[in-house]
Amino acid sequence: MFKYRLIIEYDGTGYRGWQAQQNAKSIQGTVLETAVKALGPVGELQGSGRTDAGVHALGQVAHLVTEKSWDPVRLRERLNDALPSAINILSVYKVPPRFHARHHAVARSYVYALSRNRTAFAKRFVWWVRDPLDLQAMRETAALFRGFHDFASFCDRRIEKGRSTLVDITKAEMEIFDGLVLFRFVGSHFLWKMVRRMVGVLVEAGRGTLKAGDIERFLSEWSDVPAKYTAPPSGLFLHQVLYEGEDLNPLFPSPGFLFPIPSESDL
Numbered sequence: 001m002f003k004y005r006l007i008i009e010y011d012g013t014g015y016r017g018w019q020a021q022q023n024a025k026s027i028q029g030t031v032l033e034t035a036v037k038a039l040g041p042v043g044e045l046q047g048s049g050r051t052d053a054g055v056h057a058l059g060q061v062a063h064l065v066t067e068k069s070w071d072p073v074r075l076r077e078r079l080n081d082a083l084p085s086a087i088n089i090l091s092v093y094k095v096p097p098r099f100h101a102r103h104h105a106v107a108r109s110y111v112y113a114l115s116r117n118r119t120a121f122a123k124r125f126v127w128w129v130r131d132p133l134d135l136q137a138m139r140e141t142a143a144l145f146r147g148f149h150d151f152a153s154f155c156d157r158r159i160e161k162g163r164s165t166l167v168d169i170t171k172a173e174m175e176i177f178d179g180l181v182l183f184r185f186v187g188s189h190f191l192w193k194m195v196r197r198m199v200g201v202l203v204e205a206g207r208g209t210l211k212a213g214d215i216e217r218f219l220s221e222w223s224d225v226p227a228k229y230t231a232p233p234s235g236l237f238l239h240q241v242l243y244e245g246e247d248l249n250p251l252f253p254s255p256g257f258l259f260p261i262p263s264e265s266d267l
Helices: 027-039 072-082 137-147 196-209 212-220
Strands: 004-009 044-045 056-066 087-094 105-115 149-152 167-175 180-187 238-244
Touching: 004 027, 004 072, 027 044, 027 056, 027 072, 044 212, 072 087, 105 196, 137 167, 137 180, 137 196, 137 212, 149 212, 180 196, 196 212, 196 238, 212 238
Parallel strands: 056 238
Antiparallel strands: 004 056, 004 087, 044 056, 105 180, 105 238, 149 167, 167 180
């Protein structure tokens, strides 16, 4: 058996998330089905973690086990020729048999895209917030998430029941590109719906309905308030998965990484 590390980008719109499930279209299930057709018998396909329904990836990592040895470039070409256009294998590397995409990951980076302006073409990749936002308040509030905290208030407790809700966040930052606001969170791992609730709370801070003291309270004692402000999945991207010795990529090479968001001067 031979093992390969795949770096995958996908548009999660119309998929029920990464994880394969019965009677539902998933990214993992689609890639695995395609691999069997394009490569012949395969062992397993395991991702670095789950993404929820409608969530996208710029750099999901998975390991694929095959019975036949493949040249990595040829393997990528065979898969991409057969995959739907919403899923693209960016690169393929041979890895040792012990490599595991999830267990060996040391950090993950998520990005959330918020549009301050209405857009016809990017709506499946952003959350359009039409209300005026205090961006400085949002930036200052985002910094409160950095460090080792209990994120019980920010996760789906039904899914995470019995698991630790302690997470170490090393980066919580915000960048503004005209009409596009990008949040990036880097941490050891992330809980179910955690990033979307963090973003939702930040937007409420921008609207003025929540203050820094509220966010500090959500991190010190359980509250159901963040769940009420869960941001939609459309703006969320798994940005990068890091392994031992790897560096974090720049946020994006340019603000138009996926689509043009009009600036105020364009409207």
